[in-house]
Amino acid sequence: MRLLLWVALPYAAIAILIVGTVWRWRYDQFGWTTRSSELYESRLLRVGSPLFHFGLAFVILGHVMGLLIPENWTEAVGVSEGAYHAVSLWGGAAAGLAALAGMAILIYRRRATGPVFSATTRNDKLMYVLLGGSLLLGCAVTIIENGVRGGYDYRQTVAPWFRGIFLLRPDPDLMNGIPWLYGFHAVFGFLLVALFPFTRLVHAFSAPWRYAFRPYIVYRSRDGRGPATRDPARGWQPITRR
């Protein structure tokens, strides 16, 4: 069981993420989009979406800080465990709650606005469960384990285990006896990673940072290929009442 959860699951999830993303890129660039519903409703979106996305950006930054950077590195530059803990608790809680609040607004909007709800797929709903679950558990971990119960030094257990996965030295024993909230959070996280390439979340991979460096006007030559014969492209569906 330990082996399954803390070795097999992470590797399977990462493998699915990589293979799935490559597959999606090769076969479904047309479906690679944010699938924005701003056209239907923009008042709530304008509050919820930036709150969620910016919150999430800081959440990811926090994970990089907490999981990828070993404890002795931060101590080497003179950050004590107490100081780190405070940053992790308050910063993490703020970012996590912002993302959670943003997501709550977005989910409410999705349910309450008719057109947005009817544009929601089953895939979306599954993704919301995993993403929302991870976020909720993450916030619980930060606030309950690290705050209310006084603090758990996950940098001795969870973080080395996490790094071990990438260094190809997975050590499931490190996860013995961790608080169960941490365990659930990690499992939800890896399930989300596995689902990632098959959902609309892939738009995160095409974050348009290149835009900052390209000229405004784009010229491109038409390719000289003749008219292709193939099935009608996706996107050509007849108009129907839902």
Next chain:
Amino acid sequence: MKVMAQLAMVMNLDKCIGCHTCSVTCKQAWTNRSGTEYVWFNNVETRPGQGYPRRYEDQERWKGGWTLDRRGRLRPRSGGRARRLLSIFANPVMPSIGDYYEPWTYDYETLTTAPLGDDVPVARPYSLISGEPMKVEWSANWDDDLGGGPELARRDPVVEKISDSVRLDFERAFMFYLPRICEHCLNPTCMAACPSGAIYKRTEDGIVLVDQDKCRGWRMCVTGCPYKKIYFNHKTGKAEKCTFCYPRVEVGLPTVCSETCVGRLRYIGVLLYDADRVTEAASVEDDTALYEAQLGVFLDPADPEVRQAARRDGVPASWVEAAERSPVHALISRHRVALPLHPEYRTMPMVWYIPPLSPVVEALRGSGHDGENADNLFGAIDTLRIPVEYLAELFTAGDTAPVTRVLRKLAAMRSYMRDLNLGDPGDPDKAAAVGMSAHEMEEMYRLLAIAKYDERYVIPTQARAEAAALEETVCPVDYEEPKGDGPFGEASRKPAPASVESFHALKERQTSGALVSPDDRRGRVNLLNWDGKGRPEGMFPMRDVEEDR
């Protein structure tokens, strides 16, 4: 100078009867799909009117097009790169479906399935967005033919720019139709706003397209375009726009909207322009100078210097030739009767309009005057400030001088041609009054009134351009034989142009062939290898040999 070619369009608004055939055929061809129910790549607006989407010309609100920053450089009105990336999670100024209109259908089924009864069954409207029954309250041409009256027309952003006294007057005065498609601008803001770089301008014909595989649905282009001619497909989550019917024009056919235009008011042709000067022209400080600035970017295809530069920059000869015959070039640059739509957006639009003279003619007729008398018309153009000011707000950023000049030309042409039709000799003074010769006047008349299909649409095909590129019909005279090998050994240098290669190969084939051309018997040609081209050396016996006999 960098010469580029673009397919451009001119519409003669005097001929538009507002029948919406262009819109309907375009929709049938391109946007009859789920997700694009509300989308009209081509729409016809009644002016004065709010347009589609509602009040799209109010750039204070919608932030379309470009502005000049403090240092006089172009910047999208909705903000530069940093601002756009920061607002990527929710576009702050995107029109909602309500600003376009909520598309609907009817439950036609009830008409046939309703049980027999006293009441006539009615098909109720259902929303195509939510699927619920809905009340139809707006559409793409709700204020068609001034429907809704002055209350709706008064909210036209162009009307709001004209002063109040004028406003009341014009409500009685005039109305005309404005068909709109994507402008396929030289300096498009939609493209500048696209974070993914999915929108591009084709180098061959200047058509602006969205790469559907690269678009990620950030929706910034919708805000960027001041004409609001980029639409978000809410089913696929991708941006879509008018394609200038590129599959048709590539094979030489006009766009669907042009092909089906009942009034035959659309002209399509090639314009040559200097790509290096576009930004400079778009950053002219004075809004009213933008019309002239854009005219300055266009090149005259008859100019030998331009032709040479076009050849250098890879514009196919067939395109340069088409540019010379282009009706669009004639109307925009030669006769100067076509004007750009809202040049003050600084996008350098490439669909131009001949402003309508009919409001003036109608006003004259209405007051009992002769609407085709040149003096009457000239007087009316000068005194009827309202239509002229309105047109100037549309086409020249408020400067009435160019609009007046165009209207006077059209008026002079009417009057001049009436004389001819009545059997009188043409009066060259009437042409001279607007700075034209009698010949030019008749030429313009022909183009505006009776131009046939192949005069209205001069569209060079891509196939010919590509074939020409392969053939290299133009032999590079200044080609210099490269000396020695390239840096990576034999044949590593740039390959010689095909025409040079085949020239040498031909010569080689014609004059070599040891079998039949031994050194001792000069003047022989291997006829088996001769392909009938040219006159190889030694084809005919040498003269001195002949004399010896």
